[in-house]
Amino acid sequence: MDTLKILQASEQANWDYDDEADVLYLSVGEPRSAVGIDIGDGVVLRYDEETQAVVGLTVMGYEPSLLRRLS
Template structure:
């Protein structure tokens, strides 16, 4: 079984932040059909099954996640 190409360089990174829902969407390369895999702690990996590549991430509650870490730096 071929390993998932997680570390392969991506040519393009697009992102969108939904402030009302506090969700960050990251897409690697051109948008394409993918399945979402919930890996826990509010992170969903978008995965192209045919190519064996991660094509994006969805991070729920990103503001609170960052706040927990950034607040510790003071």
């Protein structure tokens, strides 16, 4: 796989939290279809396969992870 373009352009970040599933969805710009890569610790990196640009992250088990880091 070629190198992903992470900081190519500064776009507004969007987020949504599903408290029932404890999942945080982060998107660069408007959420869109993407390919996901599990990068460990409940984090999935989402990227546009055509442009190789990172378009978001999905963080599963967000609340326990956040609380561990804050304590």
